[in-house]
Amino acid sequence: MPNQDEFDFADSSGEEESAAEAPLSPEWGDIVTRVSAGDPTGLGDLYAIFGKGVRWMFMRQLGAEELEDRVHDCFIIVAQAIQNGELREPERLMGYVRTIVKRQIAAHIEGMVHRRRTEADFEDTMPGLSDFSDDPEQVLWEQQRAEIARRVLKGIPKRDREILRRFYVDEQSQDQICSEMNLSYNQFRLMKSRAKKRFGEMGKRLALGIGRRLGGK
Amino acid sequence: MKYSRHGTSEQLELYVLGRLDPGDSDKLEEHLLVCETCQKQADQMRHFALGMREALLEEPVYQEKPATDWFGWLRQPSFAFATGFTLVFLIVLGVVYTRSGSRDLLPAAAIQLTAMRGEKTGAPRAKQLDITLLDAPSGRDPYKVELVDATGHNMWTGSGQTSEKGTRVSIPVASADPGDYFLRLYGQDGTLIHEYGLRIGK
Known part of the structure; x- marks a missing residue:
């Protein structure tokens, strides 16, 4: 279900966030050295640092199903690679982790495609036995998200809706939209930012209302 | 010690839409593995984009009309x-x-009229008729002359000049259709003295 953080748009003011410096990255070399030496603290630090990010990436790409197993598998692969001396540039640790995550995702998708291909024949002969419907909670959340978007669209001019349609549905570039609709980049960003802000406000109110209802039960 | 940079809102949005350049996408993804702030922002972008896409797909397509160009x-x-x-x-x-x-049309035609009951003097079509009213009473004062059509509708009003040979009057008749007309001569007191029949030919 939605929570208020998911609607807290950082760029709601309309100003583009600058490429600010993030907090200091961990010293990958030190962690790699400790992991390769079999130091348990090294493994603990490694897991603590990228565990959340890897979980987030799997969750975004593949959903919640078998999430912890996937994160664990990925961790094992990375740790073994370090211990086997396969990671020659410790400062490139995150690049390596990203590659492993991508491979895992690709393998999972390939497996799903293969399963669907073989299971489809069986399903064709036995209709109605399997229930592959989506998670009801997820379906509800998606419906609410679309409803908020509909309300946002109702409150903005047609021209703004056309801009959003071109960007999010027709997948036109910012340059193309600005050129064809005679907009400056700032006007384009500001319009999009206002829509996001409105979406965020409505979403927060919705999440708050749901929270109160659930709390009252 | 290495620094990692946050992605801009634009980069994060293009990333979640799968439209960020591959090189930038790889770097941003590495950053996302360790930055919860950017993860959160990317999630928000994703929710917004998906919600908008779904809602916009339900809407009729709006085509922007060009600015009104009245001319x-x-x-x-x-x-x-x-x-x-x-x-x-x-x-x-x-x-x-x-x-x-x-x-x-002739530039002008000269005719002489005599008032006779039932008689209509023929005249060619011309821009102007120079008419002499032979039997008009002699006098020094000009007479009022009126041209009317067969239905009595006034076509022209003017005055005639008396001379020894009668009263002379010039009437512009370029717009007069062929047909019967009557020229009426009035005295100073407004009494009708004579009426002349005139037939303008084709």
Whole structure:
């Protein structure tokens, strides 16, 4: 279900966030050295640092199903690679982790495609036995998200809706939209930012209302 | 110690839409593995984009209309063609009308009228008729003269000049159609003295 953080748009003011410096990255070399030496603290630090990010990436790409197993598998692969001396540039640790995550995702998708291909024949002969419907909670959340978007669209001019349609549905570039609709980049960003802000406000109110209802039960 | 940079809102949005350049996407993804702030922002972008996409797909497509150009039709080729054609037609018509008018109508025609019951003096079509009213009473004061058509509708009113040979009057009749007309002569007190019949020929 939605929570208020998911609607807290950082760029709601309309100003583009600058490429600010993030907090200091961990010293990958030190962690790699400790992991390769079999130091348990090294493994603990490694897991603590990228565990959340890897979980987030799997969750975004593949959903919640078998999430912890996937994160664990990925961790094992990375740790073994370090211990086997396969990671020659410790400062490139995150690049390596990203590659492993991508491979895992690709393998999972390939497996799903293969399963669907073989299971489809069986399903064709036995209709109605399997229930592959989506998670009801997820379906509800998606419906609410679309409803908020509909309300946002109702409150903005047609021209703004056309801009959003071109960007999010027709997948036109910012340059193309600005050129064809005679907009400056700032006007384009500001319009999009206002829509996001409105979406965020409505979403927060919705999440708050749901929270109160659930709390009252 | 290495620093990692946050992605801009634009980069994060393009990333979640799968439209960020591959090189930038790889770097941003590495950053996302360790930055919860950017993860959160990317999630928000994703929710917004997915919600918008779904809602927009349900909407009828709106095509932006060009700014109202009230006089745009003047620049249409069809209008230019029609205007040119009309101009040529009017010029030709004018030339034909002018030529036919000058051929059919005499500049002036002189006729003499005598008031006789039931009698109509013939006159050619001309731009002007110089009429002498032979039996008009002599006098020094000008007479009022009126030309009416067969239905009595006034066509012209003026005055005649008396002379030894009668009263002379010049009447512009270029617009008069062929047919019967009557010339009425009035005295100073407004009484009708004579009425002359006149038939303008074709």
